[in-house]
Amino acid sequence: xxxxxxxxxxxxxxxxxxxxxxxxxxxxxxxxxxxxxxxxxxxxxxxxxxxxxxxxxxxxxxxxxxxxxxxxxxxxxxxxxxxxxxxxxxxxxxxxxxxxxxxxxxxxxxxxxxxxxxxxxxxxxxxxxxxxxxxxxxxxxxxxxxxxxxx
Amino acid sequence: xxxxxxxxxxxxxxxxxxxxxxxxxxxxxxxxxxxxxxxxxxxxxxxxxxxxxxxxxxxxxxxxxxxxxxxxxxxxxxxxxxxxxxxxxxxxxxxxxxxxxxxxxxxxxxxxxxxxxxxxxxxxxxxxxxxxxxxxxxxxxxxxxxxxxxx
DNA sequence: TATTGTTATACTCTATAACTATA
DNA sequence: TATAGTTATAGAGTATAACAATA
Numbered sequence: 001x002x003x004x005x006x007x008x009x010x011x012x013x014x015x016x017x018x019x020x021x022x023x024x025x026x027x028x029x030x031x032x033x034x035x036x037x038x039x040x041x042x043x044x045x046x047x048x049x050x051x052x053x054x055x056x057x058x059x060x061x062x063x064x065x066x067x068x069x070x071x072x073x074x075x076x077x078x079x080x081x082x083x084x085x086x087x088x089x090x091x092x093x094x095x096x097x098x099x100x101x102x103x104x105x106x107x108x109x110x111x112x113x114x115x116x117x118x119x120x121x122x123x124x125x126x127x128x129x130x131x132x133x134x135x136x137x138x139x140x141x142x143x144x145x146x147x148x149x150x151x
Numbered sequence: 152x153x154x155x156x157x158x159x160x161x162x163x164x165x166x167x168x169x170x171x172x173x174x175x176x177x178x179x180x181x182x183x184x185x186x187x188x189x190x191x192x193x194x195x196x197x198x199x200x201x202x203x204x205x206x207x208x209x210x211x212x213x214x215x216x217x218x219x220x221x222x223x224x225x226x227x228x229x230x231x232x233x234x235x236x237x238x239x240x241x242x243x244x245x246x247x248x249x250x251x252x253x254x255x256x257x258x259x260x261x262x263x264x265x266x267x268x269x270x271x272x273x274x275x276x277x278x279x280x281x282x283x284x285x286x287x288x289x290x291x292x293x294x295x296x297x298x299x300x301x302x
Numbered sequence: 303t304a305t306t307g308t309t310a311t312a313c314t315c316t317a318t319a320a321c322t323a324t325a
Numbered sequence: 326t327a328t329a330g331t332t333a334t335a336g337a338g339t340a341t342a343a344c345a346a347t348a
Contacts, residue, residue, distance in 0.1 A: 014222050015210045018203055022276055022288065023184040025295035028224065030181035032299035033174040049338085052169055059168045066306060071165050073179065075340065080308055100306040100347040125173055128298050137173065140294060144176035147279050148183035200315090217329055226317065231331055251324040251329045 026147075033128060040124045044116060049074065051117045053082055054106070057092060058114040062103035086110070177298075184279060191275045195267060200225065202268045204233055205257070208243060209265040213254035237261070 018024040037048045046054065049072075056068055065079040074082075083104065086092050091110035094102040106114060129137070169175040188199045197205070200223075207219055216230040225233070234255065237243050242261035245253040257265060280288070 014207075014214065014218060016222055017206050017210045018223075019296070020292065021272065022279065022292055022295075023181075023188055023272075024203070025292050026177065026181040026184055028300075029295040029298035030174075030177040031224070033177055037174055047337090052175070055168050056165075059166045063165065064306075067165060071167055072169075073182070076305095076307070077309080077341080078339065083307090098306090098348075102307080121172065121174075128173065129294065132294070140291070141171065141173055141176050143280065143283070143291065144173075144180040145170070147180035149179075198314095215329075227328095227330070228318080228332080229316065234330090249325075249329090253330080 033124075036127065037121070037124050040120050041117070044113060044120070046113075046117065050082055050086070051121070053079075054086065054091065054110065054114050054117060057104045058106050058111065061105050062095070062097065064097060064101045064103060066101065068104075184275075187278065188272070188275050191271050192268070195264060195271070197264075197268065201233055201237070202272070204230075205237065205242065205261065205265050205268060208255045209257050209262065212256050213246070213248065215248060215252045215254060217252065219255075 034048060041048060041051055044051070052072055053068055053074075056071060057063055060067075065083050066076055068074065069076050069079045083092075083094075087094065089109075090107060091113055093105050093107055095105060097103040132140070185199060192199060192202055195202070203223055204219055204225075207222060208214055211218075216234050217227055219225065220227050220230045234243075234245075238245065240260075241258060242264055244256050244258055246256060248254040283291070
């Protein structure tokens with residue numbers, strides 16, 4: 001078996017060819033932000049996905065599970081347990097929209113929790129790129145949106 | 152049970168309060184790009200993670216599994232099956248660096264496959280934001296790097 | 303025929319713990 | 326004591342298929 005000399009010393013920086021790739025940087029940045037948000041939301045016993053559903057219902061009273069799923073890219077099948085959990089926690093009520101679909105509405109506790117979610121998210125977002133001018137922040141968000149949103 | 156009037160008509164756009172959040176846009180953009188890359192790499196029977204390992208070894212002959220893990224944020228435990236798979240496919244060889252660690256080197260087939268990976272990634276990256284000037288692309292990558300890279 | 307909500311299930315990705323051998 | 330590689334396993338998160346009820 002061949003012997004390889006030890007790779008340089010401890011301080012030798014590894015050449016990471018992925019550093020110049022938009023997709024890779026996006027992935028790392030996204031993972032870091034998501035992990036931070038998950039930690040910040042722990043005190044509310046909500047995952048980032050659950051929190052996003054709560055906010056969406058708050059802004060769209062009467063929205064259905066299927067609509068939420070289409071908006072947030074969550075499978076219909078995966079929306080069921082989320083909506084059930086939020087209902088069990090007395091955060092929302094279901095009202096019959098038509099025979100097969102139900103409109104979702106935040107209850108008082110749901111509105112209060114959504115407010116806390118917004119506060120946590122605001123503090124969370126401020127932790128990243130705090131020195132980025134608001135204008136550039138908006139521009140960045142627009143660029144990212146162009147990557148995935150229907151053209 | 153209360154009755155809710157149907158939510159507007161089909162064309163009513165849902166108010167998505169997440170549209171203004173950097174973290175959320177990052178997550179959606181990242182997921183879209185990752186899915187596209189996964190599809191593009193299928194023909195090589197490599198996942199995006201496996202491809203990134205291949206490229207990193209190609210650029211850093213003799214790198215160890217642990218170093219790869221630290222560089223790409225892959226757990227040491229999860230590197231083992233990846234390295235084993237690449238070895239079984241005759242893409243790389245292991246050489247003893249010291250008693251406990253092995254340096255990884257691409258074999259001829261690994262170098263050839265890495266070249267194909269680079270071509271696929273180049274085409275993949277060009278599909279997103281094709282009209283973004285190179286300078287702004289670099290700037291965007293720098294911003295994203297600041298989000299996750301050690302300061 | 304298509305859609306909604308639901309259940310069951312599978313699959314992937316990632317994380318943790320434990321172990322041996324070596325530094 | 327700390328690190329490298331490995332195995333086993335657990336937990337999220339996500340995806341698919343099927344079903345009844347309704348449009």
